[in-house]
Amino acid sequence: MxxxxxxxxxxxxxxxxxxxxxxxxxxxxxxxxxxxxxxxxxxxxxxxxxxxxxxxxxxxxxxxxxxxxxxxxxxxxxxxxxxxxxxxxxxxxxxxxxxxxxxxxxxxxxxxxxxxxxxxxxxxxxxxxxxxxxxxxxxxxxxxxxxxxxxxxxxxxxxxxxxxxxxxxxxxxxxxxxxxxxEEIRQRDHRKIGKEQGFFRTLDENGAGMVLWLPRGARIRRVIEEIWKTRHDRHGYQYVYTPHIARLDLWKQSGHWDFYRESMFSPMEIEGSEFELKPMNCPFHILIFKEAVKSYRDLPVRLAELGTVYRYERSGTLHGLLRVRGFTQDDAHIFCRPEDIASEIGKVLTLVDEMLLPFGFTNRSVYLSTRPEGSVGSDENWALATGALEEALKNAGIPYEIDPGEGVFYGPKIDMKFHDVLGRTWQLSTIQVDFNLPEKFDITYRDSSGNDVRPIMIHRALLGSVERFFGILVEHFKGAFPLWLAPEQVTILPIADRHIPYARKIAETLEQEGVRVVTDFRNEKIGAKIRDAQLMKIPQMWVLGDREAQDETISIRHRDGQAGGTLPWREALVAIKEEIRTGLSLG
Known part of the structure; x- marks a missing residue:
């Protein structure tokens, strides 16, 4: 800089x-x-x-x-x-x-x-x-x-x-x-907005660094995860689930106990054996790969998981959703032939764009991190992996900078830092090539000559973690999520009790049509209901009075205070479903 x-x-x-x-x-x-x-x-x-x-x-x-x-x-x-x-x-x-x-x-x-x-x-x-x-x-x-x-x-x-x-x-x-x-950053603080909007709570006395997802935040998380799964289905990933703990021996074999011990919780004893909360998903994905003998025709194998992991962070470093002790990695591992590294990395780069651009992250800085001191593996493997990463970036037309010596101990990596609406950079996507774990776990596939050959393992995450990504999104949108992502897309506001049956009919239809809808039947003036909906940053308010009930119409108000006019409610339903569909097709 x-x-x-x-x-x-x-x-x-x-x-x-x-x-x-x-x-x-x-x-x-x-x-x-x-x-x-x-x-x-x-x-x-x-x-x-x-x-x-x-x-x-x-x-x-x-x-x-x-x-x-x-x-x-x-x-x-x-x-x-x-x-x-x-x-x-x-x-x-x-x-x-x-x-x-x-x-x-x-x-x-x-x-x-x-x-x-x-x-x-x-x-x-x-x-x-x-x-x-x-x-x-x-x-x-x-x-x-x-x-x-x-x-x-x-x-x-x-x-x-x-x-x-x-x-x-x-x-x-x-x-x-x-x-x-x-001051703008303070106003966008995800901890402040998360509390005001009822998105999440972090456990303090009952478990610092752990997150409670409240219903409004959980709705947004569910949309993000459904998009994530749909994208991975399209790109040939197989979804898996893995345990939260395993015997400590697994983490010793993977090397995590040697390299990440300070970031791992203390082992627990179960029936005379030491068990450890998982800090990573990768050893389990390797065990899944090893379930059956693989041929070169079976490769690449792409395993994906939204897997919750646990890492010990000092209490002074905890920060809302951005630094926690239990978080869900949007994790995936690709097992491929050495000659396929560049093409597989290229597909991951495409998936990064498909996943992140719809959320408004259009500006990024990309870094290729090379071999650090204390690394493992041969010079030949490091040269092969680094060259494949560079080739993939060049083929994709992505500008990048070399970050000397900042690779992980087992291989080089690509880091992508995305810029939010305020120009702040956030480390989100990372792609790492690994020769080390396939060696440690002795995983192989049969090549065309029937020989056992060591595959290459690619670690990659697109969002980093669901918790941190959500916190970044809260600050990026200042809590005002786009319609397709908002926890409630419509709130129906009857002016008087006599309009409640009409409101119920509309709400039930919207629910059946997949629109996230809430109703406000409180005995409050309509102005107070509108203000409360605006504070919750609900994109659309459908106001119902005598004329609307008689004409089967609604009066639309937007969260920014703009009036959206009066129109038949079924016509409004068609319009909002199209807006949601368009947003989801991007996301």
Missing amino acids: NHTKREPNGSAVDLMALRHSAAHVLAQAVKRLFPSAQVGIGPATEEGFYYDFRFERPFSPEDLEKIEEEMRRIIATDAPIVRRPLSREAAHELFEKTGEPFKLEILHSIPAEAEITVYDQGEFTDLCRGPHLPGTGQIGAVKLLSSSGAYWKGVETNPSLQRIYGTAFPTQAELDAYLARL
């Missing part, structure tokens, strides 16, 4: 240097206001900066306001930011004298051959490699956003610190635009 912004006068502003300098200004302001605070680290980030401090009490919102005011005063002085090399001994003496144990620890971790540099601005000096702006006056506009707890170096056994987050831009206008975007 290019972090350099060019100003109208032609001068260039390095955003990362600007934000790094702002982090130093934050530390200087904290030390002025709270001299006993000890400083940790303060890097620039993609969105701003942060700095970690050890202090005897939590920083309050009022503290952040005072710190931000002090930062503006420091910026206004346009204090020079001066780079100064120091000997290791002089640096040690400096930070020992100023009582900064975390800086001393950083200093001692710097390789002996490396240069030691500090940056001075006014009375504040920080151990740092830079880069920085020449002076504080070039920082522009700053804003402190929040504070939270953190551990030194991210290790729970290390001292507990406080992290203050902020952001900085060259101009106030850019900062204001960014803050407006943050």
